[in-house]
Ligand SMILES: [Zn+2]
């Protein structure tokens with residue numbers, strides 16, 4: 001570890017960028033806008049994948065794989081989809097290189113031009129619905145419940161590790177149903193899955209709600225989302241689930257014979273979360289010393305560091321550690337024993353703090369004598385010396401406590417930074433001085449939403465599921481409103 | 492299920508193509524040369540991934556993710572690599588589309604031309620070694636043991652599901668070491684991992700060996716491979732592991748400070764297996780009724796089919812089945828109970844045969860009376876009626892027996908179809924009349940290898956690890972040779 005990372009209060013944005021790099025999560029690659037996800041970062045992503053994948057399968061979905069490339073003409077088939085997705089994307093125009101005549105390297109072979117350009121998928125609705133056309137004939141083929149884990153590309157001018165990159169990893173669920181109700185139930189169910197993942201695994205409390213028409217997915221009739229608050233008070237959309245109605249079925253002519261014998265268009269949904277969740281995880285919990293990882297997503301849950309003056313002492317410590325490690329592993333807890341002599345204990349303490357390892361055990365000569373070990377928790381940085389007797393159960397309970405505490409802290413932060421505001425001057429003032437979420441009345445028109453966005457950079461993150469019916473007046477226009485919506489500046 | 496698939500003897504090639512589609516493994520997509528991996532096929536691939544990934548991690552590797560795109564100039568940095576990989580590939584030249592002026596859809600925006608074209612990765616050595624340059628400074632940073640699961644694209648004119656597709660899924664390991672010996676040990680270790688996977692999981696016996704210089708990976712100093720025999724006697728390369736020497740380190744200037752303080756180039760390896768393994772799995776074991784899957788890779792290991800005349804009977808059968816299923820699941824065995832009334836039992840029998848489910852249980856009225864169940868194994872198609880008492884242990888043992896039997900059968904087939912040949916006329920005759928593997932002497936020159944390939948379409952699959960030292964004469968030139976090499980026509 002070299003110098004410390006910048007502090008959050010000093011420069012939140014730099015704190016994030018540096019932390020992502022220094023904790024070995026990701027870095028920029030030689031290809032503009034594309035990131036390298038480093039092994040430590042990837043191992044967190046793998047834990048996210050495993051948890052989500054298990055939930056998808058529990059809810060009856062299967063994985064499949066569809067092509068990376070989309071024929072250009074496919075994008076135009078769904079009118080609003082092309083507006084949303086056909087613009088900033090990677091276009092494959094040729095399929096061969098050849099040696100440059102001057103021997104300087106390779107050049108594109110002009111003879112190998114594609115008849116129709118291929119687009120690197122920005123999302124896969126079009127290629128998937130073109131496939132579903134052949135898979136669906138009868139109501140017996142429905143519901144079709146499929147997910148894919150894939151890379152996608154959306155050309156971005158300004159990128160940021162995990163939060164906005166040209167290439168990113170994600171999962172995209174694409175389902176087909178016989179009825180509108182069933183498709184809507186699926187849309188809601190998958191938002192619940194995302195919310196459960198965010199809260200129970202990533203320890204990030206989220207607000208579930210509906211996107212306004214302006215913010216809907218291109219081609220969707222309804223977009224549900226979960227919104228999380230970062231430590232700078234800004235919102236981050238952590239997952240979306242779209243009710244597609246019959247839009248893609250009509251665009252790709254996907255019909256089925258109903259039980260009654262009629263021929264009908266299929267109803268669809270799509271839903272996704274991405275490596276953006278990695279950014280959310282970092283920004284929601286971490287502190288000026290580095291990552292704070294919820295134990296359920298931490299690649300290493302417990303690190304054990306020996307403090308010794310002789311090889312003999314190290315051997316004695318190792319004897320004790322073996323027992324503890326075996327006991328922890330038996331409970332499915334991941335443990336690392338770091339006895340490398342390249343670095344001093346103090347350096348290691350800082351390094352594992354930087355990497356967000358939830359629990360650190362340190363054992364030295366005095367511990368050997370007393371039958372104790374020093375236990376430090378990453379989230380609160382509390383330390384205490386405890387007896388080895390019963391240590392395994394104690395650590396198991398501690399990990400659960402840390403998971404809960406990280407969530408509680410994030411929830412308390414969100415509560416403290418959520419404001420109910422009733423006039424526009426105050427709205428602007430709160431945004432500039434306090435930030436956070438603002439619950440305010442809105443007249444329901446895209447024009448008002450747009451003007452507020454232009455004037456304040458705050459957007460309507462969602463119309464919360466649980467917003468109570470309440471008489472009020474739009475903060476901008478004063479027109480009547482029946483519920484508050486959630487405003488924030490967002491990532 | 493509609494008509495039967497073609498038989499192997501009738502048309503092996505058509506048998507394969509139809510089986511892959513009809514068993515719901517994969518199909519061609521709307522994008523030329525790119526396949527859709529269907530849910531059932533993908534669930535087999537997931538089992539392969541899980542088994543391999545566990546082995547990679549047991550041998551100390553971690554996963555990471557590198558960019559999909561490679562700057563064109565990177566490909567030219569390693570001289571032989573560019574020859575091997577820079578030719579047939581997808582080239583991204585633009586990053587934006589715009590609406591066509593005539594309203595006909597979208598067109599490529601000529602203003603959004605990239606300064607340097609990007610290549611969709613055909614393999615990632617170049618982009619990874621350009622990254623390793625920043626990750627490696629000292630011997631303490633070595634070895635670097637990284638794997639990535641990814642999609643790659645190699646433009647193919649003639650494609651075939653799983654065996655040769657423009658886009659395919661694979662894993663690529665890329666490691667860096669302080670010494671040549673260590674890199675060579677890694678190269679060998681990973682070939683052993685692949686061989687173990689092929690034999691213990693996919694039940695496919697393989698020959699381990701060295702590729703000749705002609706057949707080496709572009710940029711490697713040594714390529715190790717495993718070669719498997721398909722049921723038509725042709726060879727299929729099921730995995731490769733490359734010793735890269737210092738080639739990529741030199742191309743990307745990756746040096747490290749040794750313990751002795753000197754600055755040296757790093758030694759590298761790379762190794763990969765792909766969705767081609769799916770093709771090998773199908774072609775090695777399946778029969779005219781459909782897939783034959785080794786239990787360890789079967790998504791459904793046991794299917795239970797009720798044969799009933801009334802709802803009451805079905806309920807009674809279900810009571811018995813519940814117990815069996817619970818017992819099997821407790822042992823980690825996957826079970827499907829198919830009580831759908833859309834299809835008759837006979838149809839279901841054929842359907843699960845087609846899908847290669849290793850064990851089928853059928854239970855009818857007489858079984859209820861007698862406390863029995865009919866057990867059918869997919870590999871031999873044997874059926875017998877057995878007592879329910881002890882059924883769970885019996886099925887567990889049966890699955891192990893099927894796994895072993897499938898392997899033994901493939902091994903016996905390979906043995907029966909491997910020929911030692913000492914003259915060129917016989918060589919050609921064996922190839923045309925019997926096919927299979929031929930162990931023959933070769934003078935060690937690329938010219939001879941090339942001429943044999945041109946004249947017979949047989950290539951040297953490998954120089955087997957275990958080829959005994961033996962005096963002999965090259966089948967083509969009569970020049971002296973010290974060991975037999977493995978010839979075959981190949982996929
Ligand atoms: Zn307030």
Ligand SMILES: [Zn+2]
Pocket residue numbers: 909910911
């Ligand atoms: Zn023979």
